[in-house]
Amino acid sequence: MTWTFVNDTFAEEGKATLQTGDLAIQRGYAVFDFFRTNNNVPLFLDDYLDRFFHSAAALFITIPYTRSRVAEIIFELIQKNNLPQSGIRMIATGGYSPDSYTPVQGNFILQQQAIQLPDAARFEAGIRIMTHPYQRDLPAVKSINYLMGIWLQKQLQEKGLDDVLYVHNDIISEFPRANIFIITPERTLATPAHHVLAGITRKKILEFAGALLPVETRDISVRELKNAAEVFMTSTTKRILPVTEIDGIRVGNGKAGPFTRQLLEQFIRLQEPGYGT
Template identity: 30%
Template sequence: MPRIAYVNGRYLPHAKAAVHIEDRGYQFADGVYEVVPVHKGILVDEELHLDRLERSLRELRIAMPMGREALKLISREVMRRNHLNNGFLYMQMTRGVAPRDHKFPAAAKPAVVMTVRQMKPASKEKLEAGVPVITLPDIRWARRDIKSVSLLPNCLAKQQAHEAGAVEAWMVDGDGYVTEGTSTNAWIVTADNVLVTRSATHDILNGITRIALLDRVAAEGVTFEERPFTVEEALNAKEAFITSSTNYVMPVTEIDGRAIGNGHPGLLTMKLRDAYVAHIEGGEGTEAASPAKSAA
């Protein structure tokens, strides 16, 4: 079945979907994006994702191209046309098309693109083994809280991780503290069973899975600290894991070639993963994606 994309008001075959060469997202990375997981036909934590999308647009002074309900209707139509049951919905919004000039154009119309992708859950083998990460200097700009399409430093770091046989790179600021992964948030569990992750300031992107998991942490009565942690503290941690919309809660069992804890996924990590999966399965904070009528 051919994939279908939405581009500025049109549903097109994925292979033929395109934007103008002077779209500012292409020329200046002048835009934002969201990735919303879809589980059993349900958009997971959709409202939180849309809240973050609107915030990112505001920070870049890009007008919301349509109302939230219209955006929801289109997203469901894209899912329907692609028969998406498990995977993710990708949406990207840029300042639009205008003659190339660094300053904001006076009358550009924001551009909207939506695509979907099928995706299988993490394998049992991967969860049982955990994943390795490496650490690298964080060379990104100072507004990491904006979900910008400007991801070149993230791509460079992810490639280095891949070449090192790791699945993720944890980026480290100038003071030696871990900020986050290239596409994930970073967490550790100390020897005293304290869960630690960095505060959601301009230094990191406040992940939606991170937000949802913090609710589970509170419900489970886990001792928790929101603060920076060093690479050395991570290497000596009892457990570590990453979170994201596509990884959920994924155990980290190796950092820079050193085993974390006993080298196996930790008990608290897996307990929190189970709690997050239960959140998804229960449909809390999610909305069904089966429209009664087409948005075409």
């Protein structure tokens, strides 16, 4: 049995309820965040709480608990479920709006589930992607609006591809659920600076990667992307995964590059117990 928290109550996952009048259901209006635990220790929790509360404030959603109380509830949930390697989702909704349009005090939800990270074989295989012209609404906010990403799933399946990278005016931005980095032929690490969600994995890589090679946050064109020496995605659940093909064009030698490997090794070291809590 897995426990879920909704407002003031812990309930079995299948028995947790939210009224249908909530703006999350009526209009898809809510924010969320998602972090991992390692041996029942939340990873980079302060960073995820910062982003969660920032997203809620940006959408005028009132979280019915203080930041410190949210942290307490998270640890209570971890203790009740005892899922050492897991993912925890925090959701703050637009609330039970009387006109189904105006945000009121939000509802707060915590869910926990066991997760499995990509194994060595998945890393070695990398991912094959396509580009698609699109820019998310309010990209600095982690909202529940994944309309385009989900709509494109059928096309990805038909083409046998793994993910889609959004592009706007020939400048790349992000995946629906991940950030992107390139390593240029001149051995510089670069990631888009504008119109992207500030990923926590992205943030950690930007903090430590300078010890390995020069780092830049800037606009990156589709042409530069396709001529990069290495390309990889970053996210909470994927950590770092190489991109080996873009729109049918092979990246580098079609395998994980040496810098991508080094960055993953360093990031894994950050996630040992005692770090990032």
